[in-house]
Amino acid sequence: MNDTVVTFDRVRENMQKHRGRNLIKILNDSQNQMLSRTLLTGGTTIFASLMLFLFGGDVIKGFAFIMLVGIIVGTYSSIYIASPFALLWEEWFGGSRKSKGGDKPAQRPAPAKAR
Secondary structure (H helix, E strand, C coil): CHHHHHHHHHHHHHHHHCCCCCHHHHHHHHHHHHHHHHHHHHHHHHHHHHHHHHHCCHHHHHHHHHHHHHHHHHHHHHHHHHHHHHHHHHHHHHCCCCCCCCCCCCCCCCCCCCC
8 A cells, every 4th residue: 555655646746747748658657666666665575474474373374464465465556556547537537637649738628708
C-alpha cells in the first residue's frame, strides 16, 4: 500500500511538472522512476518475512506466511494494477486530460459569444 501511495505521489508531481503531456506517458514515467524503490522495498520485506517463516516458531509461522502473501500481492498491485486502474478511472470519470494520442492535452470547445 505504501508503494502505491508513493508512486501516485510521484504521478502528482509529474502532472504538475509536465502539464502538456498525456496521462499514459506521465504514468509510465512515474512508474519507471519508482520501480527500483518498489522492488527493493518488496524484496527486503519478503526476505525478512521469509526468515520469520522458515526459522520462527510455530506461533509466528502463520503470521509470517500471511505477511509474505500480502507483500507479494501488494508489490504486484503497485507495479501492474494501480497505474492501469488510475488510467481507467481517469478515462471513465476524469475527462480533463487526454489519455491517448499525442502530447497535447484535450482541447475544449470555445464558449459561444453572447450577443
